[in-house]
Amino acid sequence: MNVDVVPAEDASASISRIVAEVAAAFPGERISLGxxxxxxxxxxxxxxxxxxxxxxxxxGMASVFGLPLLILGVQMGLGLRVPKLPVILARQTIKRSDLLRLASASSKGLSRIERYVKPRPGFFIGPTGEKIIGWLTAYVALMLILPGPGTNGPPAFGNIVMALGLIEHDSKTVAWGVGLTVAGCVFATIVLCALVWLGIEAMGYIV
Structure with a gap:
């Protein structure tokens, strides 16, 4: 299936614009990942x-999307150039209305970054760089799947910056996203480890 979309060079890298491409390509009420x-x-x-x-x-919404995100991250980490989703995940759909609502809400917080993004070649727009993006994405997916207060937003934000850079072939933005993602994952890991430690300590008091 071939879909004509707006070239990245023709407009700023706003999430709303990118999601509009998706919505225009699939006018139905729901859009499948496949x-x-x-x-x-x-x-x-x-x-x-x-x-x-x-x-x-x-x-409350992140964990639902953690598994497909993990699969995509591992595939990128292994060097695949095009996603190969299992049938059960390929059939999963997203409401166009929900997609547009999320895009609008997210673009407000990322507006400064979006104005900065433009096509720029470099290390991260290449096979090795994309593998790094993939494995970081897989780790972010684990952070989204595991329950923890405040552990979803920081890793997801950095990964979104990486994804914007990847879409627009902007190595510099991807590099910033890598830094933000690593920082977010470190924060989330510390919080989750602290929760596990507190849980073990609490069990010790009970027993």
């Missing part, structure tokens, strides 16, 4: 990462 993976070619990884990460900024 359709998007087929439609956007070499931009599919970046598009899918972005769309799966947006809920990570909202409480």
């Amino acid at each position: 359709e998007m993976a087929q439609a956007f070619g070499d931009r599919a990884f970046g598009m899918l990462l972005l769309l799966l990460l947006l809920p990570g900024l909202l409480p």
Whole structure:
């Protein structure tokens, strides 16, 4: 399936604009992950990462999208150029209305970063750089799947910046996203480890 989308060079890298491309390509009420993976070619990884990460900024929604995000991250880490989603995940759909609502809410917080993004070649727009993006994304997915107060937003925000850079072929923005993602993952890991330690200590008092 071939879909004509607006080239990255023709407009600023806003989430609203990118999501508008998706919405225009699929006018139905719901959009499946499989359709998007087929439609956007070499931009599919970046598009899918972005769309799966947006809920990570909202409480209570992140864990639902953690598994497909983990699968995409591992595939990128292994060097795949195009996503290969299992059938059960490819059939999963997103409401167009929810997608547009998430895009609008997220773009407000990322507006400064979006104005900065533009096509820039470099290390992270290449096979090795994309593998790094993939494995970091897989770790972010684990942070989204595991329950913890305040552990979703920081890793997801950095990963969204990475995804924007990936979509727009902007190595510099990806580099900033890598830094933010690592910092967010360190924070989330510390919080989760602290919770585990407190749980073990609490069990010791009970026993």
